[in-house]
Amino acid sequence: MKFIGIIPARYASSRFPGKPLADICGMTMIERVYRRASMELDEVYVATDDDRIAETVKGFGGRVVMTAATHRSGTDRCYEAYCNIGSDADVVINIQGDEPFIDPSQIAEVKRCFDDESTRIATLVRKFDPALGFEALFDANTPKVTFDDNMNALYFSRSIIPYVRNFKWQEWIDRCTFYTHVGMYAYR
Structure with a gap:
């Protein structure tokens, strides 16, 4: 089974504008999330509507896909990104862009949920x-x-x-x- 991780990231957060670009000990939050996700997934993208975030992701060698600014949720942004990427992944994992210390074992655990063919959606x-x-x-x-x-x-x-x-x-x-x-x- 093939998995893809998509990290929705927008600049215009209502509680903390620019949060994906916040510096955490010399590394942006979005880079930390991306690197942690990449420890468990071969295919990871950041989905954003903001050029600053896109340039930051490209700057650290990450993959990015631009999406519309009109999405009401990160899930909507992930779906557009998945369609734009043209991925053939069986499962899309939406990894929140404000989880800089996400443990790769958590991603592995959510992947295991899909060992059961009846699983359509999973979360931790x-x-x-x-x-x-x-x-x-x-x-x-x-x-x-x-x-x-x-x-x-x-x-x-x-x-x-x-x-x-x-x-x-x-x-x-x-x-x-x-x-x-x-x-x-x-x-x-």
Whole structure:
């Protein structure tokens, strides 16, 4: 099975404009994401609508594809990029451009989900670690997810889910398991 990684990156982020070009110890965020993804995938592209990002990617030797500025989501941008590239990959992995420390083993794990022929879409989550401080679950920058009994995602939210009724929030951790989303989706 052939996989392609596409990293959607736009300059006009509402919370942090220019985020893909932010310097992290001498390397841009987008380069860090690209290099980490390339450790696990043979084919990786950055999909962007911004010439500054495109030139940066070309400058470090990465592959880039220009996309429309009108996309409502990174998934839409990845789909256009996949079509423009003309790839024959069986699975597209959408790797978030603001995950500079993504572990290549996480990419390998999402790839393994497609060993099951019935898998059409996959994503990764992690069990919330209370050592991070329960307040982290209230952080809108940390997407949360809840599942059915078969671990199929039912709902993603920037708000805390599930909400535990009739208990103070400080007691929720003892009553429920919480999961946060890892910034990656894969589609057959």
